[in-house]
Amino acid sequence: MALFKSENPKTEMPFDENGIVPAHVAIIMDGNGRWAKKKLMPRVYGHKEGMNTVKRIAIEASGLDVKVLTLYAFSTENWKRPTDEVNFLMGLPIDFFDVFMPELMQNNIKVTTIGWIDQLPEKTLKVVQNAIEKTKDNTGLILNFALNYGSRAEILQATKMIARDVATGKLSEDEITDEVFSGYLFTSVLGEWQDPDLLIRTSGEIRLSNFLLWQAAYSEMYFTEEFWPDFSTTSLRAALAEYQHRNRRFGGI
Ligand SMILES: Cc1cc(N2CCCCCC2)n2ncc(-c3ccc(F)cc3)c2n1
Numbered sequence: 001m002a003l004f005k006s007e008n009p010k011t012e013m014p015f016d017e018n019g020i021v022p023a024h025v026a027i028i029m030d031g032n033g034r035w036a037k038k039k040l041m042p043r044v045y046g047h048k049e050g051m052n053t054v055k056r057i058a059i060e061a062s063g064l065d066v067k068v069l070t071l072y073a074f075s076t077e078n079w080k081r082p083t084d085e086v087n088f089l090m091g092l093p094i095d096f097f098d099v100f101m102p103e104l105m106q107n108n109i110k111v112t113t114i115g116w117i118d119q120l121p122e123k124t125l126k127v128v129q130n131a132i133e134k135t136k137d138n139t140g141l142i143l144n145f146a147l148n149y150g151s152r153a154e155i156l157q158a159t160k161m162i163a164r165d166v167a168t169g170k171l172s173e174d175e176i177t178d179e180v181f182s183g184y185l186f187t188s189v190l191g192e193w194q195d196p197d198l199l200i201r202t203s204g205e206i207r208l209s210n211f212l213l214w215q216a217a218y219s220e221m222y223f224t225e226e227f228w229p230d231f232s233t234t235s236l237r238a239a240l241a242e243y244q245h246r247n248r249r250f251g252g253i
Pocket residue numbers: 029032047048050051054072073074089090092093094096097111128131145147228
């Protein structure tokens with residue numbers, strides 16, 4: 001399968017403002033530590049700058065009429081990182097809302113999460129829950145953070161819930177369809193937009209890293225060498241331009 005790797009997003013085909021826009025864009029925001037290392041700064045400097053990129057890209061996506069932007073902020077595997085790095089990362093949602101909540105409200109952005117947020121530190125959880133509550137009536141872009149999320153664990157959880165519902169007679173075996181299975185995943189709350197149309201990964205890595213494995217079955221994939229802190233509004237428009245020039249078949253001919 002030919003994977004697209006944009007060498008220089010600024011020189012690809014132009015984005016058509018009147019063309020098709022992916023309803024759901026998912027991003028693996030990779031390369032923050034390497035970006036900082038290139039600048040002879042600590043890794044956490046890259047994470048902090050990456051947080052600023054989150055706000056910039058969310059506002060841009062909101063203006064381009066993207067419906068859902070799912071961002072892989074913290075994976076179930078990230079707990080293995082050094083304690084001081086994990087502690088710093090757990091502070092970023094707090095910093096994010098401290099600084100950007102007014103702008104999120106001005107742009108009618110709704111915050112949601114996927115993942116086991118109940119396992120986050122109390123202070124982080126409270127700030128995230130408060131942001132979800134405060135933005136719940138907003139009708140613009142859904143800014144969906146994958147926090148303490150892992151796709152295989154999500155699929156296993158869904159499988160166990162389905163097994164329980166079959167055992168209790170709530171569900172019969174022949175009622176288990178793609179659509180019913182999807183309803184047991186965290187992303188079911190996204191309704192018609194639960195499957196990403198476009199999945200972007202920065203920093204040159206070409207892997208899914210346990211992200212939206214079920215949901216991304218038919219997603220267009222876009223890989224760019226740029227590190228996440230360098231990912232600009234121009235970079236996003238270049239990815240959307242590439243999406244506009246793909247012919248999606250959903251398994252058909
Ligand atoms: C753990 C973590 C790491 C994190 N990074 C910055 C982006 C690059 C990836 C790693 C570091 N960012 N950036 C924003 C958030 C966030 C999460 C939830 C929320 F409701 C509001 C903001 C965030 N969370």
